[in-house]
Amino acid sequence: MIKGCKICGIKDPDTLSFIINHPYPPKFIGFICNYQKSSRYISINDLKKLLKIKKNKSEFVAVLVKPDDEILEEIKSLPFDYYQLYDCTPDEIKIIKKKYQKKIITALTVKDKSDVIKYKSFTGVTDIYLFDSKGYEKSQGFDHDLIKNIKIDKKLMLAGNIKFNDDLNNYGKIADFIDLSGGLETSGLKDKSKIEIFLNNLNKIKNET
Numbered sequence: 001m002i003k004g005c006k007i008c009g010i011k012d013p014d015t016l017s018f019i020i021n022h023p024y025p026p027k028f029i030g031f032i033c034n035y036q037k038s039s040r041y042i043s044i045n046d047l048k049k050l051l052k053i054k055k056n057k058s059e060f061v062a063v064l065v066k067p068d069d070e071i072l073e074e075i076k077s078l079p080f081d082y083y084q085l086y087d088c089t090p091d092e093i094k095i096i097k098k099k100y101q102k103k104i105i106t107a108l109t110v111k112d113k114s115d116v117i118k119y120k121s122f123t124g125v126t127d128i129y130l131f132d133s134k135g136y137e138k139s140q141g142f143d144h145d146l147i148k149n150i151k152i153d154k155k156l157m158l159a160g161n162i163k164f165n166d167d168l169n170n171y172g173k174i175a176d177f178i179d180l181s182g183g184l185e186t187s188g189l190k191d192k193s194k195i196e197i198f199l200n201n202l203n204k205i206k207n208e209t
Contacts, residue, residue: 001172001176002168002171002172002175002176002177002178002202002205002206003027003155003176003177003206004026004027004028004176004177004202004206005026005027005028005177005178005179005180005198005199005202006026006027006028006029006030006061006157006177006178006179006180007019007026007028007029007030007180007181007184007195008029008030008031008032008040008061008063008159008179008180008181009030009031009032009038009040009181009182009185009190010029010030010031010040010050010190011031011032011040011041011042011046011050012050012190013049013050013053015190015192015195016029016050016053017053018192018195019058019195019199020053020054020055020056020058021056022195022196022199023203024199024200024202024203025056025057025058025199026058026199027058027059027177028058028059028060028061028082028177028179029058029059029060029061030061030062030063030084030179030181031047031050031051031060031061031062031063032063033047033062033063033064033067033071033075034064034065034067034071035063035064035065035086039188040181044071044074044075047075047078048078051078051079055079059081059082060078060079060080060081060082061080061081061082061083061084061105062075062078062080062082062083062084062102063084063086064083064084064085064086065086065087066086066087066088067083067085067088067096072096072099072100076100080102081102081103082102082103082104082105082127082128083096083097083100083102083103083104083105084104084105084107084130085104085105085106085107086107086109088106090121090122090124090125093106093122093125093126094124094125097125103127103128104125104126104127104128105126105127105128105129105130105157106119106122106125106126106128106129106130107130107132108122108129108130108131108132109132109133109134110131110132110133110134110142110143110146110147110160111134111142112146113146116131116146116147116150117150119150119152123153123154126154127154127155128154128155128156128157128176128177129152129154129155129156129157130157130158130159130179131147131156131157131158131159131160131175132159132160132179133159133160133161141160141161142160144158144160144171144174147174148173148174155176155177156174156175156176156177157175157176157177157178157179158171158174158175158177158178158179159178159179159180159181161182161183162178162179162180162183163180163183164180164183164184164191164194164195164197164198165194165197165198165201166183168201168202168205169205172205180198183198184198
């Protein structure tokens with residue numbers, strides 16, 4: 001059953017204010033902190049200004065691809081609740097988690113079953129598992145059936161080319177949370193009308209279960 005969602009790749013104050021103050025705000029809001037290949041990347045200076053807003057009911061997530069000490073030090077005082085980490089070893093995550101006292105979303109990019117079973121190595125350092133596509137900055141999909149039958153004792157988040165108007169019941173059979181970015185955009189920019197439809201549909205699903 002879907003418990004909530006993450007809207008990722010926020011970089012402008014207007015969109016951030018809209019989703020934070022929505023009647024059914026997302027559980028998580030993600031910000032691309034160090035992956036400059038992404039069109040959703042936001043610089044540290046802009047991030048500091050953006051995050052002065054009151055979070056209300058949402059939690060902030062720093063999305064980091066193999067972060068170095070410099071970026072981790074730059075964001076350590078920002079109001080992040082979670083670090084979402086790509087391309088880090090369990091030992092690297094353990095050090096980051098201990099030093100910065102953040103909850104961890106371990107992001108695993110999936111092409112085939114061999115990628116899925118890697119989750120077992122991260123059990124001791126992960127609060128939420130995110131299964132994503134190999135696309136990184138591109139909105140690519142993967143076969144969600146690959147994770148349908150795995151048994152995880154942590155929360156599971158699902159990303160990878162999910163659209164704003166998809167049948168969310170299908171994802172509820174797999175994941176606790178769904179993660180959208182490109183699926184809420186038009187011409188590369190977050191689209192409030194798509195966000196509105198998605199958040200309202202998600203709320204409807206949650207109330208039906």
